[in-house]
Amino acid sequence: MFESSIDRIPDVFMKVPLVNFVLLATMLFVIGIVGVLIRKNAIIIFMSIELMLNAVNMLLIAFSSYKSDPNGQIFVFFIMAVAAAEVAVGLAIIVMIFRNIKTIDISILNKLRG
Amino acid sequence: MHFLEIIKNLSLVQWAFYFLSILTLYGALGTILSKNPIHSVIYLVVTFFSISGIYIMLNAQFLAAVNVIVYAGAIMVLFLFVLMFLNLKEESTEMKTSPMLIAAVSTGLLLGLILIATIRKAEITRVNYNDFDPNTGLIETLGMVLYKNYMLPFELVSVLFLVAMSGAILLGKREKGESHF
Numbered sequence: 482m483f484e485s486s487i488d489r490i491p492d493v494f495m496k497v498p499l500v501n502f503v504l505l506a507t508m509l510f511v512i513g514i515v516g517v518l519i520r521k522n523a524i525i526i527f528m529s530i531e532l533m534l535n536a537v538n539m540l541l542i543a544f545s546s547y548k549s550d551p552n553g554q555i556f557v558f559f560i561m562a563v564a565a566a567e568v569a570v571g572l573a574i575i576v577m578i579f580r581n582i583k584t585i586d587i588s589i590l591n592k593l594r595g
Numbered sequence: 596m597h598f599l600e601i602i603k604n605l606s607l608v609q610w611a612f613y614f615l616s617i618l619t620l621y622g623a624l625g626t627i628l629s630k631n632p633i634h635s636v637i638y639l640v641v642t643f644f645s646i647s648g649i650y651i652m653l654n655a656q657f658l659a660a661v662n663v664i665v666y667a668g669a670i671m672v673l674f675l676f677v678l679m680f681l682n683l684k685e686e687s688t689e690m691k692t693s694p695m696l697i698a699a700v701s702t703g704l705l706l707g708l709i710l711i712a713t714i715r716k717a718e719i720t721r722v723n724y725n726d727f728d729p730n731t732g733l734i735e736t737l738g739m740v741l742y743k744n745y746m747l748p749f750e751l752v753s754v755l756f757l758v759a760m761s762g763a764i765l766l767g768k769r770e771k772g773e774s775h776f
Contacts, residue, residue, distance in 0.1 A: 490722060490724065490727050490729065491654055491729060492606070492607075492608045493608045493612070493652050493653065493654075494722045494727070495722070496606055496608050496609055497608060497609060497612045497652075498721075499721075500714065501612065501616075502649075502653075503714055504711065504714065505616045505619065505620075505649075507707065507710045507711060507714065508620055508707065509619065509620070509623055510710075511703050511704070511706060511707035511710070512620070512623040512624060512627060512703075513623070513627075514702075514703050514706060515627060515699060515700055515703035515704075516623075516626065516627030518699030518700075518702060518703060519627065519695075519696055519699045519700065520627060522632060522683075524632055524674065524677065524678060525626070525627065525632060525635055527674070528626055528627075528635055528636070528639050528674065529626070529627055531639065531666070531670065532623055532626065532627075532639070532642065535642070535643070535646055535666070538646075538658075538662075539646060539649060539650075542650055542653055542655050542658060542732075543653055545655075545731065545732075546653040546654055546655055546731060546732060547722055548723075549723075549726065549727050549728040549729075549731045550731070551731050551732075551736050551737055551740045552740065552744075554655055554657070554658055554731070554732055554737055555737060555740055555741055555744075555745055557658055558658065558661065558737070558741070559745075559748060559752065561658075561661060561662070561665050561666070562752045562755070562756070563752075563755065564665075564666075564670070565665055565669060565670060565756075566755050566756055566758075566759035567759075568670050568673060568674075569673065569759050569760070569763045570759050570762050570763055570766070572673055572674070572677045572763075573762070573763040573766035573767050574766055575677065575681075576677060576680070576681070576766075576767060577766050577767070579681050585681065585683070
């Protein structure tokens with residue numbers, strides 16, 4: 482006998498609407514943006530960028546799970562790979578900046594200002 | 596009273612969702628507001644673990660595991676390592692001055708308001724009961740899709756990692772005549 486299709490669907494998809502996940506991702510993204518704007522420490526700005534990336538990942542996974550489309554989750558997998566590479570290079574740049582000017586305070590890094 | 600009724604009627608899944616959401620937002624706020632960068636890293640690890648919990652709730656077990664391994668494992672260790680390596684003694688890197696702080700926070704809140712107002716207008720479809728597949732996030736399905744349709748990008752990611760690795764080594768190399776710290 483086949484089960485009815487309602488039984489196969491996990492509880493969360495029935496009881497928590499998709500818009501809740503979208504709102505949670507929005508709030509996480511806004512917190513990341515505020516973090517980039519208010520902090521001066523370059524490493525904490527990097528962490529805020531990670532927060533924004535994770536908000537987008539969560540949004541993609543929520544949509545892909547509700548639509549049962551695996552392509553969205555593959556995309557998240559690639560985003561994670563690119564984020565890992567980006568962090569490695571970015572932290573190397575921060576270490577190099579610290580080695581040259583002995584600080585990572587971005588308010589001192591204004592030499593490129595025209 | 597009405598609010599209390601709503602809270603009493605929440606099911607277990609909804610409790611789990613709200614608990615994980617509050618934990619995620621708490622960790623995110625702690626990340627951007629704590630004075631000590633080490634505390635920021637710890638808060639960010641909390642956020643990543645609760646985001647992994649949300650992925651498990653969404654039936655995406657593979658990505659939950661990858662999230663723990665890559666973000667909470669590798670990336671945060673890298674952050675912590677660099678923070679301890681730099682050994683920022685003076686806590687000079689605080690928030691910006693108050694006019695800029697107000698401008699930044701109001702910009703962020705305005706963006707959030709615009710996004711939420713847009714989402715309220717959007718029409719979000721419900722779960723399609725007929726062709727719902729509970730195995731979407733499992734490693735079997737994702738592996739089939741990844742190695743069939745996304746073979747070339749998957750291989751290109753390895754080239755990206757190679758370039759990133761050599762770039763990081765090149766940036767980290769000490770040049771001649773540079774001061775030691």
